[in-house]
Amino acid sequence: xxxxxSHPRWAPYFFIGPFVVVFAIFVxxxxxxxxxxxxxxxxxxxxxxxxxxxxxxxxxxxxxxxTALRNTFVYAxxxxxxxxxxxxxxxxxxxxxxxxxxxxxxLVYFSPxxxxxxxxxxxxxLIFQExxxxxxxxxxxxxxGFPQEFPWLQVYVMPALVIASxxxxxxxxxIYFLAALQNVDRDQIxxxxxxxxxxxxxxxxxTLPAIRPVAGFVILLSAIGSMQLFELPxxxxxxxxxxxxxxxxxxxxxxxxxxxxxxxxxSAIGWSLAILLMGMTWIQRRLTKGGEGR
Amino acid sequence: xxMVETAESRRWITVMVYGLLIFFxxxxxxxxxxxxxxxxxxxxVFFDGQFLPGGDGFLGVNWGGLTFENFRNLxxxxxxxxxxxxxxxxxxxxxxxxxxxxxxxMGGYALAKFRFRWNGLLTGLVLAALIIPGPLLLxxxxxxxxxxxxxxxxxxxxxxxxxPAFGVFLFRQAMLKxxxxxxxxxARIDGCGEIRIFFSVVLPLVRPMVGAFLLIxxxxxxxxFIWPQIVLQTPELFPLAVSIAQLKGIYSTDYGLxxxxxxxxxLPVMALFxxxxxxxxxxxxxxxxxx
Numbered sequence: 001x002x003x004x005x006s007h008p009r010w011a012p013y014f015f016i017g018p019f020v021v022v023f024a025i026f027v028x029x030x031x032x033x034x035x036x037x038x039x040x041x042x043x044x045x046x047x048x049x050x051x052x053x054x055x056x057x058x059x060x061x062x063x064x065x066x067t068a069l070r071n072t073f074v075y076a077x078x079x080x081x082x083x084x085x086x087x088x089x090x091x092x093x094x095x096x097x098x099x100x101x102x103x104x105x106x107l108v109y110f111s112p113x114x115x116x117x118x119x120x121x122x123x124x125x126l127i128f129q130e131x132x133x134x135x136x137x138x139x140x141x142x143x144x145g146f147p148q149e150f151p152w153l154q155v156y157v158m159p160a161l162v163i164a165s166x167x168x169x170x171x172x173x174x175i176y177f178l179a180a181l182q183n184v185d186r187d188q189i190x191x192x193x194x195x196x197x198x199x200x201x202x203x204x205x206x207t208l209p210a211i212r213p214v215a216g217f218v219i220l221l222s223a224i225g226s227m228q229l230f231e232l233p234x235x236x237x238x239x240x241x242x243x244x245x246x247x248x249x250x251x252x253x254x255x256x257x258x259x260x261x262x263x264x265x266x267s268a269i270g271w272s273l274a275i276l277l278m279g280m281t282w283i284q285r286r287l288t289k290g291g292e293g294r
Numbered sequence: 295x296x297m298v299e300t301a302e303s304r305r306w307i308t309v310m311v312y313g314l315l316i317f318f319x320x321x322x323x324x325x326x327x328x329x330x331x332x333x334x335x336x337x338x339v340f341f342d343g344q345f346l347p348g349g350d351g352f353l354g355v356n357w358g359g360l361t362f363e364n365f366r367n368l369x370x371x372x373x374x375x376x377x378x379x380x381x382x383x384x385x386x387x388x389x390x391x392x393x394x395x396x397x398x399x400m401g402g403y404a405l406a407k408f409r410f411r412w413n414g415l416l417t418g419l420v421l422a423a424l425i426i427p428g429p430l431l432l433x434x435x436x437x438x439x440x441x442x443x444x445x446x447x448x449x450x451x452x453x454x455x456x457x458p459a460f461g462v463f464l465f466r467q468a469m470l471k472x473x474x475x476x477x478x479x480x481a482r483i484d485g486c487g488e489i490r491i492f493f494s495v496v497l498p499l500v501r502p503m504v505g506a507f508l509l510i511x512x513x514x515x516x517x518x519f520i521w522p523q524i525v526l527q528t529p530e531l532f533p534l535a536v537s538i539a540q541l542k543g544i545y546s547t548d549y550g551l552x553x554x555x556x557x558x559x560x561l562p563v564m565a566l567f568x569x570x571x572x573x574x575x576x577x578x579x580x581x582x583x584x585x
Contacts, residue, residue: 004408004475019400096311132341167321228427267433
């Protein structure tokens, strides 16, 4: 690596200093503190008692936590499995050489990613409204025999969340796929076509391997993001929803830590989530070994 | 089946491609249209038609049902301070994005371009910190802010957000590639000080990254809900995201008011993005795709 050696001694410390100070106080210290907290029970930020591994034991036997975990997994899996193929398909359409106005389409598809989840939740609370919401009115018009009042936010909470997430993130992920597709070597595709490969073969044997590192990165990114779902159901349902149908892991953390006031239990939930996400990252690294992720 | 594309079939494919692209574009834009129309409808006609209120005016629209009343109500209602929230959001998002970008660029510069004792260790720490999920730090940070006495203050809101490991990593990568050591050496020989080198030689070389990261962090703060919701208790301090959530709890049936508030909340970031979109998208993908 090409590093400067002819600088005054203080220079690197001056530049890295502000980051290191703030990082040490507001990231490194809390990280250790969260480990300490996860072995304590607290009543608000002031009083805490050491309880050993009780938090984790309680968590393992806490049905609400398992509900939250299941909901979060279902949401993440559905989002990744439905959204990412859509993103890739959209990117491939947009990448066709004859398409004009690519920048405008890209801008339109990307625009939902700019809107904060709280604001999206407010808009979608109306779209999903049972009696006169946009989605039900539309579906009633298109599908004959569609029920008069389809209870999205009362019963079909997960499908509603997934629909909203598709609207939010499909365009955002498409940006990555499009950038990757534009980097695919055109000569390689032409060579394959010369050798008599058809469209499908070109896709499976040339395009897909070429965008594999980016695909891995996008899958990981959206899985990690989905696992941290909180605001959407929280605002959309005004809480966990009927029968905890919209309860997620981060929501459960929030409720325990900041409504009940047990920062210890919240930290235990936080560590469970962190370990899950690190596991997912590790698996992704193993799977895409050989191709560079970034 | 080989790829035989006659002029006829090629035309059909083009039509299909555009058809699908436009279909998805419409689906993307419908909620925005719904939001804009909703914000302009008065209470009594809100459900007379999904977009514009139906009636017997021109084109079958009840134009008289459209109003700016909702926007006015946002600002005159004595029960909440919407104007104050706009100022709060602007302040919170600007200060945290400028500081986060400055500290990230400086940190990335030190790690990318200087030989010093802690370089390896700090680079490793920054990389390791990338996988810490945000929610894990909520509880201990809350406790820390309580002990420091800065709960319910902008210091508590902003300080934890201005040392993003992600930013240092991005700037380090960008500077490894696009800041030549010879340029720094030449500036030093010309008698240019280290701080001036950073601001007038190095930063201009990574200008796209500066723009992109400013925008990413501005958006992140503007749209952040969970942290201000935890830190702030006084409604006068609430940024827009928290205010809108509050509004939805209290005025859950005043749809026009809610839509107007949401529209006003998302317009500034939309405008900002339109101005900076080229830099933003190139910066966004530079971490994932080798360019």
